[in-house]
Amino acid sequence: MALVQYAPFVSTVDPGFWQILTEKKLNEYGLDESQRLIRGFYSNGKKKFGISPQVTLDYSAFNSDWIPPPRNLHALGVVHNTNTIERFKEMDKKELLSVVGNQIWNDIRSGTVLKEPEKLCQFILLTFADLKKYHYYYWFAFPVLKFPEKCSLQEPTVLISEALSADKLSSLVAAYDTFQAGRPSYANVFLIQETSEGHTVEDFAELDKVLFSSDDVILGVCDPSSLPGYPGWPVRNLISFLTYRLAGKKKSIKVLCVRDRTHDGVRDFGKSILMIIDIPDLIPETNETPECVGWEKNERQKMGPRMVNLSSTMDPTRLAESAVDLNLKLMRWRLLPDLQLEKISSTRCLVLGSGTLGCNVARLLMSWGIRHITMVDNSKVSYSNPVRQTLFTFEHCLDGGQPKAEAAAASLRTIFPGMKSEGLTLSIPMPGHSITDAMLEQTKEDVKKLETLVDSHDAIFLLMDTRESRWLPSLLAAAKKKIVINAALGFDTFLVLRHGVKTEQAQELGPLMLDRIPGGLLGCYFCNDVVAPGNSTKDRTLDQQCTVTRPGISMVASALAVELLISILQHPQGSEAPADTSANDDHLVRGSDCSLGIVPHQIRGFLSRFHQILPASRAFDMCTACCPIVIKKYEDEGFDFLLKAFNEPGYLEDLTGLTAMQDATLDAEVWGLSDDDDMSSEPGSMDMGT
DSSP states (O other): OOBOOOBOOEEEEOHHHHHHHHHHIIIIITTOOOOEEEEEEEESSSOOTTOOOEEEEOGGGGOTTOOOOTTEEEEEEEEEEESSHHHHHHSOHHHHHHHHHHHHHHHHHHTHHHHOGGGGSEEEEEEEEETTTTEEEEEEEEEEEOSSSSOBBSSOOEEHHHHSOHHHHHHHHHHHHHHHHTSSSOOSEEEEEEETTEEEEEEGGGHHHHHTTOSOEEEEEEOOOOSTTOOBTHHHHHHHHHHHHHTTTOSEEEEEEEOOEEETTEEEOTTOEEEEEEOOOOOOSSSOOOOEEEEOBOTTSSBSOEEEEOHHHHSHHHHHHHHHTHHHHHHHHTTOTTOOHHHHHTOEEEEEOOSHHHHHHHHHHHHTTOOEEEEEESSBOOTTSTTTSTTOOGGGGSTTOOBHHHHHHHHHHHHOTTOEEEEEEOOOOOTTSOOOGGGHHHHHHHHHHHHHHHHHOSEEEEOOSSSGGGHHHHHHHHHHTOEEEEEEEOSSEEEEEEOOOOOHHHHHHTTOOOSSOOGGGBOOTTTTOSSOOOOTTTTOOHHHHSOOOOHHHHHHHHHHHHHHHHHHHHSTTGGGOOOBOSSSTHHHHSOOSSTTOOOBSEEEEETTTTEEEOOOOBOOTTOTTTSHHHHHHHHHHTHHHHHHHHHOTTHHHHHHTHHHHHHHHHHHHHHHHOSSSOGGGOOOOOOOOO
């Protein structure tokens, strides 16, 4: 007759377990080496052929109210955490095993396992945690009794699908599901009885009552093994119990090793194996506990401990890196399974302006997982800044104030050391602010730096104080086809706007009138203007030169600016995403192509009424910043063209045709008001394209 051979457990430890053990060691255990109760679990399903049965420990192992995950089974254990590596090595492994083996044997003799069969499946974990290096030494034992020494099969094992007809197997599966569904967690041992009406499954505690009332009783056990003919480790202590309980009363017993598998989404109960096990007429002559074995072999298949090095993940900086993205990863679990976090994290953002808007935008970009941010500004932190500008503190104001961009970038790295943040002090040349000969070389250098910055980033935020300071970045971004997000504040109003990225595909659409304007045909910040930007700070009082706003405006506008960028990145068409508008309320009920919702062109807010609208406008073919003739002139002439735009009033209007349009409009107005002309000949109103 064949002997029963068992597939031993192997351990699987989730890194979260070590993190919790570390916290408990530091905050609770101290130098106390007392054993602690922990819990693991194993499964009788979803195991591929040839994979050893596994006991898994994760972050929840220490929870007192723990229950195993759905369709998994209890594994009860103790952890002995030692204070030194020497103590770990010197611990009496045989004694540790003997203590648990004695508990199992006492539970067998007393019959306790009838009501608590999970006590037949226990484990020991011996550990030493080197918290300086985040090295964790550990050794598992899965105690089993050598009683009987050898166990025989009356017949070779068979698959349950071969032993039962399809109808009877279906009946068995239905009875098994009903039994397990009525319990708070899966039972690992149970009784199966065949009746004239089908199968019934009953609690293991009814063993004595059921087993001797019928010969058609099968003992069921959830089996984690996937090896044909080799039951898993939990069966071994179960047979020890049967040998002790049934010796002299039964010659054999049928045992069904339940392997409830799923293959390619299809359930397969038929791989469960049926065994008829001989019950030897064997009764212990003394009260001594049978020999206990079960220490796990290491990865080299030797009797010895294992070690895991988690320094790369447990280092505080590395821990912060994984922790700060937890909220984003949890979004993807249920709410946004299509969220492309990698696309967001790889986006390089250039933030022009490191004031109230710039600081808030940078903080929010960091919250979305963006790790490459360059801050630009040309001023220093003043005493009025820290209360409104969230990356600055009082210390940044001392000794004349630190450069804003550099201080903001340093604060980002202080908040999260994994940030790749850089701060640059840079003045942006502007139309209406003349460039003298003495300033020429510095201006050339500033323009070159700005061109390099726009080239090397994917998205540009325009968050400066003045209108004219946005002109050059708008032109450069349009020429280099970059995403631009613009935000501007009034006292109780704000504007958040994305510039159209002028791709070849967008230009091919030409002047078509579309209900939803393609992203490439959207206007920029200057497209609604019929004059070139000029010096807006000239002859202005202090309150007119500063952006005086209600404090909450900047928070709202900053948040919307960042969310607008993320929505663009998540949209299947990216910057080509068509603009959703509030012309009617279709967007409130219409499905969106973007998992995050609609992607508007503009968001205009009115805080006095707590109201927002979402207008959209097409690019103006005479725009002084983004029209084709301006872009072409910049590409052909470079700095010489820019110098004319900075120094010559009216140059941009003449170049784009705005001057001619204004003259034509003036003539039309004169004709319309002439007393000598027949009113019937008055020309129609002119479409200014704005």
